[in-house]
Amino acid sequence: MxxxxxxxxxxxxxxxxxxxxxxxxxxxxxxxxxxxxxxxxxxxxxxxxxxxxxxxxxxxxxxxxxxxxxxxxxxxxxxxxxxxxxxxxxxxxxxxxxxxxxxxxxxxxxxxxxxxxxxxxxxxxxxxxxxxxxxxxxxxxxxxxxxxxxxxxxxxxxxxxxxxxxxxxxxxxxxxxxxxxxxxxSTPLAVHYLGHLNWRAREGGRLVGTLHETAEGMRVRQEIPPHIEPGPGYVEWIAELARDPGLAGTLTSDKIFAPEVVFSFDPLTDDEGLSHFMQVHPDGTADYTSFAPKDTGAGVRWICRTGDQEAVGMAFPVRSPGEPARVNGRPVTHAPLGKGERFATEIVAAVFTPAEAEAMGRHIEAVKRQRA
CATH class of the missing domain: 2.70.98.10 (Beta-galactosidase; Chain A, domain 5)
Known part of the structure; x- marks a missing residue:
């Protein structure tokens, strides 16, 4: 091995x-x-x-x-x-x-x-x-x-x-x-994959990335799975996010992220085929995630702030047969793997200085303008 x-x-x-x-x-x-x-x-x-x-x-x-x-x-x-x-x-x-x-x-x-x-x-x-x-x-x-x-x-x-x-x-x-x-x-393998990268959610953290924060490009999950129990105001908050997902772009304690809020989104890429995401802290530093969505397709954002759990999955790369996926506005599909065929992907995670975060922020905005 x-x-x-x-x-x-x-x-x-x-x-x-x-x-x-x-x-x-x-x-x-x-x-x-x-x-x-x-x-x-x-x-x-x-x-x-x-x-x-x-x-x-x-x-x-x-x-x-x-x-x-x-x-x-x-x-x-x-x-x-x-x-x-x-x-x-x-x-x-x-x-x-x-x-x-x-x-x-x-x-x-x-x-x-x-x-x-x-x-x-x-x-x-x-x-x-x-x-x-x-x-x-x-x-x-x-x-x-x-x-x-x-x-x-x-x-x-x-x-x-x-x-x-x-x-x-x-x-x-x-x-x-x-x-x-x-x-x-000998028979085909339909690959389901999710890279579950859980950053510590920071009060006042600002989420930025190569995606369009519109109701069409960033869709909040409205179905409630059996493992969570929503509290007061949760259903109404989800309805607001369905209209304007950008409301969840800053992590503040007045917003309901308990037990969790989940979005699926259509990634945008730069000329190298990479998508980029940050949680920018109030001090200007940032947590950073990057991946190539051609390997997977859709993206998922997961936010969980219950007191017992504090987490933000800025961007999970997701590959799920049967689920619609779009990258740069174009549909992406993946055939099942034949015998001997491979699926591979990579996620980069880093912490940026304020200067690095500013530079990446400019790059992200340029990608969003390019892919508008």
Whole structure:
């Protein structure tokens, strides 16, 4: 498993199957400021802490390659939740509140009345048998990474391999989260995917991105799924957002984001095919997300501010067969994967200085004008 990844810019690897995890954290790899340390949470879940010095991420290599927490640009950027440590389970809501989870591949979203599956499918807390730490260099610089391999096989139904990778780069608060899914079955595989990237919602945070905040381009979910219970004023607030989604563009405590508000939107891209999104803080710094929607299609924005949970998913890349998707105003469809065919995508997450945020804000506005 490790050797199969060394051709993609990696020059060194540590096979995590041979690492003795314990509650005493210890460094298992070091290359200058880039380090990887292995430890076990008191709950029994194994973890790897990647660091470039000031920045760090904690990944659960054998449980979904779930990114449990992240500290970038001098602050904790992951969502607030009721869980202080991850729990050893495959049940979505019983270990909830990490910074990032892959979702899919056979389904995403809430299960329907007749479905017997977990929220967001099998990937979020999938049991990985193979996992490794990698060190290498790509076009964005030197990195340290966690990768793994998960095979999902159900007789007569599904057989695919998922290989995620998370890279933390040297010298800047930036990570790249990718995944490659290969269909191993003779029959086609319809891929459902969602990259669940949960930033900490900040009071006064301003959401900007390459999308048109109109009722047509940014559609609020008006159906209420079974896992949430709306409070007073929620239904009326959703009706307002259906008319003017821009009302949710600034995160202030007078707005109802409990239990959650969900939008689907049509991404716009720059000339490089990338979509860009920020939560701009009152101090001018920003949380940043970028991806190429040609790989997926639609986007989802998720806001949750309950007191127990504080999260903003500025933009989740989403691929969902049967759901309409438009990029730059044009329909996007994806055929099922034939045997041996692959689906791949990557999400970039970073924290920007005020100057970087201003520059990206200008770029976003230019894209919106170009795609008007």
């Amino acid at each position: 490790v050797l199969s990844r060394l051709g993609e810019g990696a020059t060194a690897a540590v096979d995590l199957r041979g690492v003795a995890f314990s509650e005493a954290e210890r460094v298992i790899f070091r290359a200058g400021p880039l380090t990887a340390a292995a430890f076990r949470f008191a709950s029994g879940v194994d973890a790897v802490r990647l660091s470039n010095g000031p920045d760090e991420v904690v990944v659960l290599p054998f449980q979904g390659q779930h990114v449990w927490s992240a500290r970038l640009g001098g602050r904790d950027v992951g969502m607030k939740s009721a869980f202080d440590v991850p729990r050893p389970t495959q049940k979505f809501f019983e270990t909830y509140g990490g910074y990032f989870q892959h979702a899919g591949i056979t389904a995403i979203g809430a299960p329907g009345p007749t479905e017997r599956r977990e929220q967001h499918g099998e990937l979020p807390n999938a049991p990985y048998r193979d996992a490794a730490v990698l060190f290498g260099e790509d076009a964005s610089g030197r990195y340290i990474a966690v990768t793994g391999r998960y095979n999902h096989t159900v007789a007569f139904a599904t057989n695919y391999e998922a290989v995620p990778i998370l890279k933390l780069y040297e010298g800047r608060p930036r990570i790249a989260i990718g995944i490659t899914v290969t269909n191993l079955k």
